[in-house]
Amino acid sequence: MADFDRVVRGGTVVAPDAARRADVGIRGERIAAVGTGLRGAEELDATGKLVLPGGVDAHTHIEQMSSMGLMCADDFRSGTTSAICGGTTTVLSFAVQRRGESPREVVAAYHALAGPKAVSDYGFHLIITDPGPRALGEEIPRLVEEGVTSFKIYMTYELVRLNDRQFLDVLDGARRMGALTMVHAENHSMIGWLSDRLIEEGYTAPKFHAAGHPKLAEAEATARAIDLAELVDAPLYVVHVSSKEAAEAIAASRRRGLKVFAETCPQYLLLTAEDLDRPGMEGAKFCCSPAPRDEECQEALWAGIADGTFDVVSSDHAPYSFDAMGKLAAGPNPPFNRICNGVPGVELRMPLLFSEGVGKGRISLERFVEVTCEAPARLFGIYPQKGALVAGSDADLSIWDPERTVRVRWADLHDEVGYTPYEGRELRGFPETVLRRGEVVVRDGAPLAEPGSGRFLCRSRPASASPLGRPSWSVALARRFGARGFLE
Ligand code: DUC
Ligand code: ZN
Ligand code: ZN
Numbered sequence: 001m002a003d004f005d006r007v008v009r010g011g012t013v014v015a016p017d018a019a020r021r022a023d024v025g026i027r028g029e030r031i032a033a034v035g036t037g038l039r040g041a042e043e044l045d046a047t048g049k050l051v052l053p054g055g056v057d058a059h060t061h062i063e064q065m066s067s068m069g070l071m072c073a074d075d076f077r078s079g080t081t082s083a084i085c086g087g088t089t090t091v092l093s094f095a096v097q098r099r100g101e102s103p104r105e106v107v108a109a110y111h112a113l114a115g116p117k118a119v120s121d122y123g124f125h126l127i128i129t130d131p132g133p134r135a136l137g138e139e140i141p142r143l144v145e146e147g148v149t150s151f152k153i154y155m156t157y158e159l160v161r162l163n164d165r166q167f168l169d170v171l172d173g174a175r176r177m178g179a180l181t182m183v184h185a186e187n188h189s190m191i192g193w194l195s196d197r198l199i200e201e202g203y204t205a206p207k208f209h210a211a212g213h214p215k216l217a218e219a220e221a222t223a224r225a226i227d228l229a230e231l232v233d234a235p236l237y238v239v240h241v242s243s244k245e246a247a248e249a250i251a252a253s254r255r256r257g258l259k260v261f262a263e264t265c266p267q268y269l270l271l272t273a274e275d276l277d278r279p280g281m282e283g284a285k286f287c288c289s290p291a292p293r294d295e296e297c298q299e300a301l302w303a304g305i306a307d308g309t310f311d312v313v314s315s316d317h318a319p320y321s322f323d324a325m326g327k328l329a330a331g332p333n334p335p336f337n338r339i340c341n342g343v344p345g346v347e348l349r350m351p352l353l354f355s356e357g358v359g360k361g362r363i364s365l366e367r368f369v370e371v372t373c374e375a376p377a378r379l380f381g382i383y384p385q386k387g388a389l390v391a392g393s394d395a396d397l398s399i400w401d402p403e404r405t406v407r408v409r410w411a412d413l414h415d416e417v418g419y420t421p422y423e424g425r426e427l428r429g430f431p432e433t434v435l436r437r438g439e440v441v442v443r444d445g446a447p448l449a450e451p452g453s454g455r456f457l458c459r460s461r462p463a464s465a466s467p468l469g470r471p472s473w474s475v476a477l478a479r480r481f482g483a484r485g486f487l488e
Contacts, residue, residue: 004032004040006438011046011399013389015053016370024051026395029437033391044433044440046399052369053389054089054396054436055350058376059239059263059314061342062093063113066320067157070329070340073416074319076117079346080454081447082317082415083120086347087398087431089441090377090386090457091120094152096127098159103128103139107148111456118454119441121396123382125150125182128170129160136173147458149381149465150180152239155221156188156289164228171234172487178461180261180379181229182237185221185246186213186290195337204335206283210273210291212336218290219245226253226260232487233467233475235259237379240316242268242290244300251309259468261379263312264301266352267292267343271421284327286421288318289341302362305371311379313371315349318342319417326417344417348408348427354400355427381462395438398431406430414447 004025013022013034023038024031062079064072074082076093083091095110097103103126110124126143128135128151140151153170154160162170167183174181195212198204203211222238226249229236241247241264253260271292276283286292304310320326320340330338345352350372357363363371377387384393406412406427410420434442441449471479471487478486 002039002041004038006042006044007038007040008044008046008051008397008399009038011049011051013051014365014369015389016366016374019365024389024397026438029395031389031391031393031395034389044399050400050402051389052087052398052400053373053387054398054434055087055372056090056376056382056387057083057088057315057317057346057349058092058312058380060091060093060317060346061319062091062317064094064096066318066340066342067154067160068340069159070320070326072319073321073326073418076114077119077451078414078416079317079319080118080120080122082347082413084434084436084441084449085414085445085447087350087400087434088346089120089396089434089436090122090382091346092123092125092380094127095124095148097129099130101130103135103143107143114456116452119447119449119451120436121386121455121457123380123457123459124148125152127152127160129162131162131166131169131173136169140173141177144177144179144461149178149459149461150182152182152184154184155225156184156186156191161188164224167228168232171229172232174465175232175234175467178465180235180237180462180465182239183225184239185218185225187217187221190214190217190220199335199337206281206287206336206339207273207277209287209336209339210276213289213291215243215245215293218243219249222246223249226258229260230258231472231474233469233471235261235465235467238262240265240268240290241301241310242297243293244297247300247304247309251304259464261311261464262309263314264304264310265314265316266345266349267316267421269298269301270352270356272298275421281328281333284339285322285419286343287336287339287341288316288343302357305357306363306367310371311375313349313353314376315345316342317344317346319344319415321416321418343421344415347413347415348420348422351406351427351430352422354429359428379462379464381459382457386457395435397435399433400429400431402429404428404430
């Protein structure tokens with residue numbers, strides 16, 4: 001009699017601490033054992049293959065209205081199908097509050113969108129654009145209880161940005177609620193002023209998007225965000241870091257002992273501003289914010305993944321089609337500041353990082369698993385249910401052929417975007433079979449999961465969100481003078 005419902009046999013099981021030959025025994029939806037000589041009612045041969053935990057993509061925009069007011073090309077069906085085909089079995093996506101909206105109603109609306117369609121498991125971060133007392137004092141604490149334990153705020157984009165005082169309100173609220181605040185850090189005035197000057201002088205082509213979003217704008221806002229978080233003793237997670245300068249601000253804050261976490265994304269590791277310089281509007285396909293930089297920044301980001309400055313590599317999957325519904329919504333030839341920002345990438349996040357990172361000796365296999373699977377699960381309150389290949393975890397895993405060579409073609413991907421910025425690149429290593437909670441959801445690269453079989457993850461308050469308990473000088477002083485309860 002078989003001990004397990006399913007066994008993945010003979011592969012190299014990779015965890016952040018080690019890679020070793022082992023079988024994975026599955027009962028129902030969970031991993032029941034990792035060991036040798038396991039036998040199952042059904043067996044999947046992984047000899048010569050890598051067996052990785054299901055990927056956790058902590059930053060995706062799916063079926064979301066963008067910060068510029070446009071709808072994504074991917075709904076929860078196509079976006080999560082694309083995710084599983086790239087080895088990612090959990091996505092954290094954004095539920096965006098527009099100004100004046102009730103956060104509870106917003107999250108309920110995203111539940112209604114995702115529930116019948118998702119094929120990966122999923123959770124929501126709440127984008128807060130209107131942090132009034134009712135939202136922060138009543139509605140959002142209940143959402144945290146219901147598993148939405150992280151927020152994102154923007155320091156730029158006219159429709160969604162918060163000023164510093166509102167940002168402090170969110171950080172303070174998050175600290176009290178045990179939630180983690182994520183920030184899009186770019187200086188709004190620098191970007192707006194520079195972009196207006198460029199456009200006035202006729203520099204409207206997509207390539208000027210990179211000039212209009214300078215590194216300095218990112219570095220300034222990153223440092224300011226860190227200072228705001230320090231003032232109220234709140235942890236902070238900096239999203240989509242693109243530049244050496246911002247990475248240095250993050251590393252310095254950590255050396256000062258602050259709880260600052262950060263992610264970067266494949267587009268900043270693999271694209272540069274030169275990619276925006278293509279004939280006609282082609283460069284629009286590469287316009288994302290922050291903008292892709294240069295080789296020096298790429299090297300600094302790779303080094304930051306290896307040395308721990310970056311905890312996570314996310315996709316920032318922002319699927320805007322190359323037509324009047326997406327990138328070209330403002331006309332066939334819009335100035336760069338009216339091109340919808342974002343690049344797709346949920347399916348290729350892990351294959352790109354594996355091929356370019358592990359394959360080219362920039363990061364170890366174990367570190368690859370840490371930044372794509374384990375660390376995002378830990379930071380966002382779903383570890384060890386997700387992000388781990390250990391007894392008791394959900395049986396989410398992917399079986400990779402590390403030698404398989406793939407030439408990227410959008411036509412082979414599963415999103416609805418219509419292009420990929422990585423068209424034509426050759427990758428080595430790709431997931432072939434993917435299991436989500438014990439079920440084979442991708443076989444030989446083909447998706448099999450039923451829409452609606454993905455499950456909402458009611459996330460815990462992550463340990464990453466607990467404050468240091470080391471108040472800033474001014475807060476300590478206020479307490480010393482008897483301001484009891486202040487910032488507690
Ligand atoms: N920038 C964002 O802030 N969000 C989506 C994608 C992008 O480029
Ligand atoms: Zn952003
Ligand atoms: Zn984003």
